[in-house]
Amino acid sequence: MxxxxxxxxxxxxxxxxxxxxxxxxxxxxxxxxxxxxxxxxxxxxxxxxxxxxxxxxxxxxxxxxxxxxxxxxxxxxxxDAPGCAGPNYSSVIMTRADGPVHSLETSRGLRVAFNQLDSNSGMNALRHVIAPLSRDGSFFSEAVVTGSHIGSLTAIAGNRADIAAIDCVTMAFVRDGLPQLAQSVREVAWTQASPxxxxxxxxxxxxxxxxxxxxxxxxxxxxxxxxxxxxxxxxxxxxxxxxxxxxxxxxxxxxxxxxxxxx
Structure with a gap:
């Protein structure tokens, strides 16, 4: 073949x-x-x-x-990236550098961005950490599908969304190669780890x-x-x-x- x-x-x-x-x-x-x-x-x-x-x-x-x-x-x-331990990784939850979010709770009623419906790092891990805070199956006011982690970070930086979970390896590469984008966002919290x-x-x-x-x-x-x-x-x-x-x-x-x- x-x-x-x-x-x-x-x-x-x-x-x-x-x-x-x-x-x-x-x-x-x-x-x-x-x-x-x-x-x-x-x-x-x-x-x-x-x-x-x-x-x-x-x-x-x-x-x-x-x-x-x-x-x-x-x-x-x-x-070798913050949030990685052996073959396991987490997502870092990011918001706009000058935005109003300072904890997961303070993002209630705001806009979430995520890369794909079938993404573990961008959707599943974030859903898991938000679930205990949800009320009647809801927490955010709007969910924006961006197509990629870079798209989610760009949406936050451009004030089209307020929070997103980013694969920690991707975020490390963004800090390495896209410093301007990295400086436009800041860390809020972390998800739990998975392979x-x-x-x-x-x-x-x-x-x-x-x-x-x-x-x-x-x-x-x-x-x-x-x-x-x-x-x-x-x-x-x-x-x-x-x-x-x-x-x-x-x-x-x-x-x-x-x-x-x-x-």
Whole structure:
């Protein structure tokens, strides 16, 4: 089979996108040199389900809501970023630097921004932390879907929203590469932790290739320590779907409060 590969999740700046592509090329060099590195030109939910997908990165929420039937876990990156502990990560809840929000409670009745309905970091983890504060399934006055964490931060900075939960790895990359945007927002609180964004392969990839990919990830990390530092990569863990059930736990705890959606 002619394989494809892509790392679409943390391309916060063009420089980071180039580093991720070079890192992926090193991973593939020893495992599947004829694999095509591609930019996903179709919805990610469709892309991740392709039978010819050798390796890509997804979010834990769609993984636990059907995607696990089509892919297998390869590894979970460990990042050097505030809010990360081993393969686990949290979201940092941000507001406008000169805005009125100084705690979660003071954001009641204001506008929330989030990247996607199926995002663990932007939606699910935030829903979980807001749920105990909700009343009759409501807390915010308006919910704005922005399409990306950068979009959510831009909405806050531009006074189109008041609060958002941002993947802590993304926020670290924003501080590294987009200082003006970083300075326009400030931290309010943190969500609880859950396993980070996993690297996955199609279920059609054989076990020996998956093991080779795991070795190649470690080799690519060691091959260029300077690049690894720019990517904030410390290593990789091998997790199971049982570990990722933590994401469903966060969801179920929010639902127990009757808080089914950000509202």
């Amino acid at each position: 002619n394989w494809i590969a892509s790392l679409p999740m943390y391309n916060v700046t063009p420089a980071l996108a180039a580093d991720w592509r070079a890192f992926l090329a090193d991973v593939l060099r020893d495992t599947a040199p004829l694999t095509h590195i591609v930019e996903a030109d179709e919805p990610l939910h469709t892309f991740w389900r392709r039978a010819d997908l050798l390796i890509s990165q997804t979010c834990g929420y769609p993984l636990m809501h059907g995607l696990h039937e089509h892919v297998q876990l390869v590894a979970t990156p460990e990042f 980070g964004l996993p690297l996955v392969a199609s279920s059609d990839v054989d076990a020996s290739t998956v093991e080779a990919l795991r070795s190649a990830l470690d080799n690519a990390l060691r091959a260029d320590p300077v690049r690894a530092k720019r990517l904030r990569l410390k290593g990789f863990s091998t997790l199971s779907l049982t570990d990722y059930a933590r994401i469903e736990q966060l969801e179920n705890e929010a639902l127990a409060f009757g808080y089914t959606r950000l509202a």
